[in-house]
Amino acid sequence: MTLTDLFATRSSRMKASEIRELLKLLDQPDIISFAGGIPDPSLFPHEAFRRAYADVLGGAGANAALQYQVSEGYLPLRRWLAAHMTDLGVPCDEGNIFITSGSQQGLDYLGKLMLSPADTALVTWPTYLGALQAFNAYEPTYARLQPNGGNTTPAEYAEAAAAAGGRVKFAYLVPDFANPTGETLTLGQREGVLDLAAELDCAVIEDAAYQALRYDGEPVPPIIALDCARSGHLDAARTIYCGSFSKILAPGLRMGWICAPRRIVEKLVLMKQAADLHSPSINQMAILHVAETSYAAQVETVRRVYGERRNAILAALEAAMPAGVEWSRPEGGMFIWVTLPDGIDTTALLARAVAEERVAFVPGSAFFADGSGRNTLRLSFTLADERAVTEGIPRLGRLIRDELARR
Template identity: 75%
Template sequence: MMNLTDLFATRADRMRASEIRELLKLLDQPDIISFAGGIPDPALFPREAFADAYADLLGGAGANAALQYQVSEGYRPLRTWLAAEMGRMGVACDEGNLFITSGSQQGLDYLGKLFLSPGDTALVTWPTYLGALQAFNAYEPRYDRLTPAGGNMTPAAYRDAARATKSDGATGGEAKFAYLVPDFANPTGETLDRAGREGVLDLAADLGIAVIEDAAYRSLRFEGEDVPSILALDCARSGGIEKARTLFCGSFSKILAPGLRVGWICAPRAIVDKLVLLKQAGDLHSPSINQMAIHRVAETVYGAQVERLKAAYGARRDALLAALEAHMPQGVSWSRPEGGMFVWVTLPETLDAAALLAEAVREARVAFVPGAAFHPDGTGRNTLRLSFTLADERAVTQGIPRLAALVRKAIAAA
């Protein structure tokens, strides 16, 4: 018989290990000032609204529905609320275009499962959201680089690159979708302008592929004007959502609370129908009680909660940017996000942020996420991500000077 090692040498072995998460496990010591975790500030959770929602649900006539099985596409009143919210974004649609996911991470996993066979190509920005790479990696794609702000490869060049990876007689290799976070991206904090979004749609049309628009941070704009969502631009040019090629992944995690795991996909009905089959097979449905609670809380406090987060996170971004300006040495640059949760720092090319992290944690008691993990090819070693959602005054006034001192030392030693 096979031994157990062979028995359990299965598909997951071929997945990329999440080294970065291992590193971050070391950072739980209380005296560490962490700019690492991309998590919302729990002090800002609308706790009372959730307490009221769960109490109403479990005390009233809705209790049985909250505790019972639910349809796979999701709780209809929540889908109707989301259709109106998408309408406010310029996407005319109805609840049949809305599919509830267990967080937007599940949306990315299902879209990977739907589109990718081993060896297919996914176009992604460099760097890109690590969780998207983890979701897609399970389906064993190759990656090509998407540079929507300018300098994309021609459609013909993307086709040639995909074709070149096929072995004789093998199927697959074709590009299947372009994935991007157009607003206040994780990890860079940058926002793609309208021309860049139109360019992505042009490229997708030429290649005949879908666009996955990850809009997890979209509502968190502190300054400047909204840029239309890619799905809204797609609907305008294609004649409506049923003809669109863009699949919009939204999330309540950053605005209301991540612990309930409620997100959504807004897409043509043909795609929603396929996602429903994946959901029936995958986990039947997202928890009924959480979908109903999110619906109640969204109806009552969503707008006010968005404003509250913008004020709090906007002030923290300002403080972080001011501290970087005051303390970082020449040769270090960073993004100036108009919203979201992250600032992206580029160190001189001779520096390695992963090596710097080890020293930062050990000596300076400061943590961040090294940037290489966000690059499918492991480049970007001289970059790092700072999250400002938990960056209070102490974190900024003590943590950034300590980090800057380390960077100076590293530059001097390089």
């Protein structure tokens, strides 16, 4: 007997993140990486955080910053977030806000809360890899969510879920500038998701990590705002909103939040108590300080810089890619989704890209619950400096052109 013989069955569904492994390439200075979906650290509000931590530790709140915190989260921060959500069209108060250690922890908690083995989660094809990793441990079945319209009826979803041994528990999606595709759902598509969830009597998990990163076009109301308008108030809604400070302020503090009906928040608090008691007090207090003083200005800064980088990468793709290659043109976010002709395996192509051209990207199959999409890849443009534009994309185009010539 070895210790591995004692592992729970769910451990077999825990797999390494291809993205986290690819981040190791960033330590190689000659690699031009479009792989990691990470913010540009040069844009972090360093001075604002220096002042925040100095004020927190130098003032009357120093003891509270170093002490245990309530599991729901720091009350002034929850009140700030309640006002923020109200501005987004979701009237609520601090009782609807739950602080997480990054929005990734929120996804894990929601999977734990809702999924029994063999239950069904509806996810887009492709979807955020981190969500699949979070949900996998709870042994669900995945079914394809098609917000743009498909042939699957609510009855067919329910019948397939019952045949698998459970029921449909939630629809998970990233409606704004999705990871990995960069796509944004229209108002009609968001309403359609709510219609489907109502017929299935399931929850909707709205992952809003990129919601603030809009560079073009008109904002679309969050799904949770539409749900509140339908149901009358948040506590009667079925949507659970996962937000994050990582893409705007700083990911290293691991600070996110969930906005949801109180009955959901109450259960999440119990899970937090059992897992890690609470998110770090000092980080919550520092995030509040920076949010109150710098959030709006920081949003404008990252929008301007990332919007320019997106434009540069899109222009470079237009100039460098051979015929038959297609890509998304996102209105915001951090990602461009590239589709190559059928028959090209981007996992194998990545090995060539790193060895021959010193360029990295994320193979698309990692984002599909069934491992399909092998001719797709994801490019992140948030770190796209001049070298990435003038050398990286042309190298990738040259490699793809050569791969097509070999067929």
